[in-house]
Amino acid sequence: MSNTRISVSVQAEPFDAGPLMAQLRAAGAGGIANFTGIVRGGNGLSALEIEHHPRMTQAALEQIARDAATRWPLLALTIVHRFGRLDLAAPIVFVGASAVHRAAALDAVAFTIDRLKTAAPFWKREHFTDGKSAWVAPRPADHASAARWD
Amino acid sequence: MSDHRPIRIEYFAKFREAMGRSAEDVALPTAVGSAGMLVEWLRERDEAGHATFDDSVLIAVDDVMAQADTSLDGATSVALFPPMTGG
Numbered sequence: 001m002s003n004t005r006i007s008v009s010v011q012a013e014p015f016d017a018g019p020l021m022a023q024l025r026a027a028g029a030g031g032i033a034n035f036t037g038i039v040r041g042g043n044g045l046s047a048l049e050i051e052h053h054p055r056m057t058q059a060a061l062e063q064i065a066r067d068a069a070t071r072w073p074l075l076a077l078t079i080v081h082r083f084g085r086l087d088l089a090a091p092i093v094f095v096g097a098s099a100v101h102r103a104a105a106l107d108a109v110a111f112t113i114d115r116l117k118t119a120a121p122f123w124k125r126e127h128f129t130d131g132k133s134a135w136v137a138p139r140p141a142d143h144a145s146a147a148r149w150d
Numbered sequence: 151m152s153d154h155r156p157i158r159i160e161y162f163a164k165f166r167e168a169m170g171r172s173a174e175d176v177a178l179p180t181a182v183g184s185a186g187m188l189v190e191w192l193r194e195r196d197e198a199g200h201a202t203f204d205d206s207v208l209i210a211v212d213d214v215m216a217q218a219d220t221s222l223d224g225a226t227s228v229a230l231f232p233p234m235t236g237g
Contacts (some may be wrong), residue, residue, distance in 0.1 A: 036237055050236070051163050053214045053229060081236065093237055113237055121210075122236025124212035135164045138233040 004069035005076040008061045010052065012084040014107035017094055033105035034096035035113050041088045044128045050083045050092070053121035057081070060120040066073040068097070068112050074106040080113060081122065114145040153180050157222065159188070162231035168202040178222070185209040186218025188228055206233055 007023065009015075024032045039048045061079050068077055080094040095112045099105040102123050116122075124136040154177040160171045182191045189207055192199035209216045211228040222228070 052236075053162055053210070053231065056210060056229075059213075077174075105157045116232055117237035119164070119233055120236050121231060123232065125163075135232070136235045140236055142235075142237075 002069040002074075004065075004074040006062065006069065007078045007141065008058060008065055010057045010061065010078045011080065011082055013120070014082070015080050015091055015094055016082050017091070017096075020078055020080065020094055020096055024078055024096045026098050028100055029075050030100045031105045031134040032096060033102070033103040033109045034099040035109050037093040037113070039088050039090050039092060044130060045088065045126055046129045047127040048086045048090075048092070049069070049125040049127060049133075050086065051123045051125065052081075052083045056081075056121050061116060063144045064112055064115045064119060067115070068108045071099075071111065072099065072108045074099050074104060074108055075122070077108060077112070078102045079116070081116065081120070083122065085127075099119055111149050114142075114149060117142045118146040152159075154178060155180055155189075155222075157225060159192075159225060160229040162229065164232050165202055165230055169198055169236040176221070183222055184218065185211055185216045185220040185222065185228060188222065189218075189230065203230065207231070209235065 021034060064069050064077055075098045078096045080091055086092060095109050097105045097108040125133055126136055127133045157178045158173060158175050160173040166172050172179055189203050193203050208231050211220050211225050212227055
């Protein structure tokens, strides 16, 4: 039975990685790893819009977190994922893990971010400076990254 | 036993736009017994359904990810959405 302290938040509001990192401090921890995904500019992008399935996203992220906690001996794991309209350079997603040893923390973060790209019901729409917009197509590379943990 | 059952179908992301609505309540023929059969039923129902749903469609039955052969017995809602692109 895993004793990992799991925290999952699906929210419209921005987040600050600092306090999230502080929450991951745990007795006995030897390291805290984290990843923050942000809205990447370029190619005329003006904003990103993220739609989600409100009744399913929380449970999907909690399931991914439990899977990570089953695979690695984690002390704590935090996932924050935003939805709604996000400006350039705005934070989209945070994944952080603390563990006794660094390998578990680093691998758990990589696993979690790879998994949530293909297994949590979020969909991105790109808005461009010329007024056009388009749904983001799933990237084969993302599926390959997720599959390497199977 | 009725030969139709009420069920709510929800559409997300590009499917929502293509269908022109986020959800609809339908009377589904009882013979349409699985999640995959419901997708096929939508494809045959009208041009929008035919143009919208391809093999990439993901299905959730009562908010749980489903397969084409997942039964609709007792189900109250089916969500249809394209491959996920979060993170």
